[in-house]
Amino acid sequence: MTDKHLEPFDAVVLMSFGGPEKDADVLPFLQNVTAGRGIPDERLVEVGEHYYGFGGRSPINDQNRALLAALEQEMAERGLRTPIVWGNRNWEPYLTDAARALAQDSGSARLLAIDTSAYSSYSSCRQYREDFAGTVRALADEGLSVEFDKIRQYYNHPGFAQAELACVREGLDQLEQLTGGLDAQRQRILYVTHSIPEAMETASQKRTAGYEAQHRQLIDWVTGELGERAVLESELVFCSRSGAPHVPWSEPDVNDRMEELSEQGVTGVVLVPMGFVSDHMEVKFDLDTEARETAQRLGMDFVRAGTVGVRPQFVAGLVDLLEERAAQVRGDDVDAPAVTAEGPLVPGSGACAIDCCLGAVERPTHPTWAV
Ligand SMILES: CC1=C(CCC(=O)O)c2cc3nc(cc4[nH]c(cc5[nH]c(cc1n2)c(C)c5CCC(=O)O)c(CCC(=O)O)c4C)C(CCC(=O)O)=C3C
């Protein structure tokens, strides 16, 4: 096979949230996450307990190690020789350290980033671009020149969408096995994503369909693909709200909705964590622990569907997106497939422009796409 490179990039960076690895990491990690964000202390204590309950170790880092290895393998199989590294916002390995290591030899590096979040919002897109800006500045102070670009938000890329569809199909199979058959009257699919503040939702609508609407578009696509298997009604619910009680966040909460549905005679649910690419702490605690307890209390049949994780369609889709972005930056003609009406959210276009997902506070982002 001939060697290929993702020209003009020197390396790929898998960019994620980061998480603690042991008890002693939990507090400093939470301080990193919440610096200046106005999260009530009670909420921090509560979230700290979630991590201590899992030995102080977030599942997210091992999941990123697995994703990194899967991406490496997929790139190698395509003959792509561009190196790939991993960097985080809130814990080691930090993005700035990963970028420094890449730039140290030649004094500069041009990096193409994958973020581990699929939808458009400040938390899931723009904030990562602020991190890039922070790294660019920090390394400039050290005399190193780094530049970032990123792949598009991929909630409607066929790779992610097909992998999500596979998760839903498996979840339905499990509920069917558990209860002896799917029952349109008494069972529901609950698609779950991370709740965000209403102001963040509004900001996400500036240049795209918006965070919530993107989830709904993908749900509609999945429902269509399920065909005759689309027996159960489905809806979108939220988890992991963390703001002060008087600040509005996306609703309904998954537990509240399960209570309501139970009162209406629903006896079984499949939870599909479509807002998370792997089984993060939110999935392990808020769904596998808390929502499962809610189901037990209500006497409901409960299935938690998988996340896309390292499913081959998802991993191959991410590498397709690397090739797509590199081609766009080179100015080559390239197909940008998408399964929903919004179409591909091309970086640098309106979908991910300088004011995309910008809320009340403006902090510098990188790349500083002007359009
Ligand atoms: C949309 C979204 C995603 C999905 C997109 C993406 O993946 O990026 C996401 C991911 C994650 N969030 C995570 C952890 C936390 N998020 C917090 C706080 C917040 N999240 C928010 C939103 C999101 N968060 C928001 C609006 C806040 C309020 C404060 C703020 O505006 O920043 C807090 C503070 C305590 C609390 O209040 O919960 C923690 C500890 C972890 C790691 C989990 C692990 O360890 O496995 C992951 C992957």
Ligand SMILES: [Fe+2]
């Ligand atoms: Fe979060």
